[in-house]
Amino acid sequence: MGFQKESLDLVLVPCGLILMFVYHVVLLYRYLKYPETTVLGFENHTKRAWVERVMELDDVSNMDQPLSTISSNTSTATYFASISLTLSSLIGAWIASNNSIFESDLIYGDTxxxxxxxxxxxxxxCFLLAFFCFVQATRCFINASYLISMPNCNTPIYYVEVAVIRGGEFWQIGLRALYFALNLLLWFFGPIPMFVASVFMVALLHHLDSNSTPLHQFQPLCKPRGERLISNTRVATQVEHYV
Structure with missing residues (x-):
């Protein structure tokens, strides 16, 4: 019995998915054990420094820029969540229509x-997972906005750091789900494009996720962080404006 083109899906598709999974498992290990070697760990380092500077601000007027930064992240996560949900709805409608455009003999693979x-x-x-992660990222960023703008209270810096970093982690997981979705989308055109895209994406992500820049040791402000007290209640109303 000769080799049939339908057998390519049984070989190339699992190889492509395993390659993507193995890369992300290795990236997760580096992120947890050696975060300074990853771009994610480098970004978390700068986010912690940013949160510390924001929480040490005393002037209420200076809170506009931090809240605007959180707001931009919230809006972007909401936008990607909407796109993921829309694509999920389109796929559901496509399944219901029983369209056979991808059953053509021109596609070299199992149709x-x-x-x-x-x-x-x-x-x-993949799209539903991306939607869930982007929604959770939005939730974390909104929580960070409330913590930053809390009036007349010394909010622990650790609370804000956890909210901002966890929001970034959900954001990254949502993006990775979209990366997997892109490979699966190419699978509709055959297992060969899907496998080639997987190899290319792993090589590209390895270049983008690796960090060789030393972590900068940010110096604290002269004023102790415990002296930060927000006495103007105008900050509390800014959350509704930015979120």
Missing amino acids: SSSTLMFKYISLLI
């Missing part, structure tokens, strides 16, 4: 109905 349905479901799962 059976069962395989096509598995492609749709896998792509739908």
Whole structure:
């Protein structure tokens, strides 16, 4: 029995997915054990310094810029969540329509109905996961806005750091789900484009996720952080404006 083109899906697609999974497992290990070697760890280092500077501000008028920064992150996460939900709805409508555009003989691979349905479901799962992560990122950023603008209270810096960094982590997971969705989308055109895209994406992500810049040791402000007290209640109303 000769080799059939349908067998390519059983070989190239698992290899491409395993390659993506292994890369992200290694990235997760580096992020947890050696965060300074990853761009994610480098960004968390700067985010902690940013939170410390924001929490040490005494002038109420200087809170506009930090709240605007949080607001921009919240808006972007909400935008990506809307896109992910919209694409999920389109895929659901496409499944219901039973469109056979991807069952053409021009596609070199398995074009059976069962395989096509598995492609749709896998792509739908990635978009739903991205939607969930972007919504959670929005929740964390909104919580950070409330903590930063809390009047007449010394909010622990650790609370704000956790909210901002956790929001960034959910943001990254949502992006990774979109990366997987892109590979699965190319699978509709055959297993060969999907595998080539997986190899190319792993090489590109390795370059983008690696960090060789030494972590800068930010110097604290002269004024102790415990002396920060916000006495003007105008800050409390800014949350509603920015969030």
